[in-house]
Amino acid sequence: KLITDDCIFSFSVSILSLFFYSVSVNKHKPWIESSYHGIITENTDAVLLDPPLVALDKDAPVPYAVIMFYVTFNRELGEICGFHVQGLSAPFEAVVLNRTSGEGRLRARGPIDCERQREFTFIIQAHDCGTGPEGHAERRSHKAVVHVQVGDVNEFSPVFGQLEYHGSVTEGKVYDSILQVQASDQDCSPQYSQICNYQITSQDTAFAIDRNGHIRNTESLSFDKKSHYKIRVTAFDCGQKRAAQDAAVHIHVKPICKPGWQGWSKLIDYEPGMGSKLLFPKMHLETCNRYVSQCRIISSVIHPYQRDCLEKLQMKL
Numbered sequence: 001k002l003i004t005d006d007c008i009f010s011f012s013v014s015i016l017s018l019f020f021y022s023v024s025v026n027k028h029k030p031w032i033e034s035s036y037h038g039i040i041t042e043n044t045d046a047v048l049l050d051p052p053l054v055a056l057d058k059d060a061p062v063p064y065a066v067i068m069f070y071v072t073f074n075r076e077l078g079e080i081c082g083f084h085v086q087g088l089s090a091p092f093e094a095v096v097l098n099r100t101s102g103e104g105r106l107r108a109r110g111p112i113d114c115e116r117q118r119e120f121t122f123i124i125q126a127h128d129c130g131t132g133p134e135g136h137a138e139r140r141s142h143k144a145v146v147h148v149q150v151g152d153v154n155e156f157s158p159v160f161g162q163l164e165y166h167g168s169v170t171e172g173k174v175y176d177s178i179l180q181v182q183a184s185d186q187d188c189s190p191q192y193s194q195i196c197n198y199q200i201t202s203q204d205t206a207f208a209i210d211r212n213g214h215i216r217n218t219e220s221l222s223f224d225k226k227s228h229y230k231i232r233v234t235a236f237d238c239g240q241k242r243a244a245q246d247a248a249v250h251i252h253v254k255p256i257c258k259p260g261w262q263g264w265s266k267l268i269d270y271e272p273g274m275g276s277k278l279l280f281p282k283m284h285l286e287t288c289n290r291y292v293s294q295c296r297i298i299s300s301v302i303h304p305y306q307r308d309c310l311e312k313l314q315m316k317l
């Protein structure tokens with residue numbers, strides 16, 4: 001009977017030891033998903049993760065049916081004590097929200113600037129609390145890849161490449177594009193950095209601007225009526241943010257070129273006693289950049305203007 005009692009006692013101790021060992025050894029490492037995708041709005045620190053960050057540990061739940069002190073003593077086995085973020089200067093950290101459920105939250109360690117970096121990739125690992133209060137024999141999960149994209153905030157307004165633009169038209173002609181103005185924007189996303197619209201802010205002009213910044217005249221212009229126009233234009237990014245400063249556009253109207261002698265008139269006033277007077281000091285031959293076919297010399301003395309004509313003719317030839 002003694003032998004039998006001894007055997008039963010030894011057997012019971014062994015079973016209990018085995019059980020206590022089985023529940024007191026940190027057998028399982030925490031488990032997390034293999035990859036996460038996150039979105040963070042620039043200038044904030046909260047990362048929205050998909051799927052949510054949760055680490056599971058099979059050492060939990062602790063067998064509550066057994067002796068309560070043991071349960072209390074060994075709770076750390078199945079709890080999540082932290083997350084490690086590894087990656088070249090990844091400005092993120094993960095904190096544990098609930099050690100028992102393994103729920104965590106990823107956040108930036110400081111404000112994230114989309115214009116400096118638009119996305120981040122790094123590694124995250126969960127670790128449990130080990131077997132004791134000091135975190136002895138903690139176990140780490142496998143490494144999960146986290147990819148975080150930074151959402152843009154429309155902080156910048158468009159800026160024109162030049163504050164003054166110049167273009168010219170020949171009177172009487174209507175152009176598809178006289179000149180093109182261009183603005184740029186420093187934001188990081190197409191939505192907030194592309195220029196979606198240009199507008200002429202001057203009232204009642206004979207000009208129009210398209211969404212690419214091409215300026216055209218909407219009616220033919222007359223050099224005699226007005227030889228210079230100044231209009232103001234502005235730009236909007238695709239988030240409807242307007243340029244802080246307008247650009248000034250100068251349009252010069254050129255007269256139509258008429259070949260022939262110019263700068264003279266049929267009538268000239270001369271009063272007796274005026275002495276010598278140059279007849280046509282501004283007279284010149286306008287060739288309109290075309291070839292001059294002939295110069296007629298109608299006097300035995302070559303007039304300086306006729307010489308000029310001959311020289312130009314020689315040059316063209």
Ligand SMILES: [Ca+2]
Nearest residue numbers: 042113114115
């Ligand atoms: Ca920014």
Ligand SMILES: [Ca+2]
Nearest residue numbers: 153155187188
């Ligand atoms: Ca921005």
Ligand SMILES: [Ca+2]
Nearest residue numbers: 156187192237
């Ligand atoms: Ca912008």
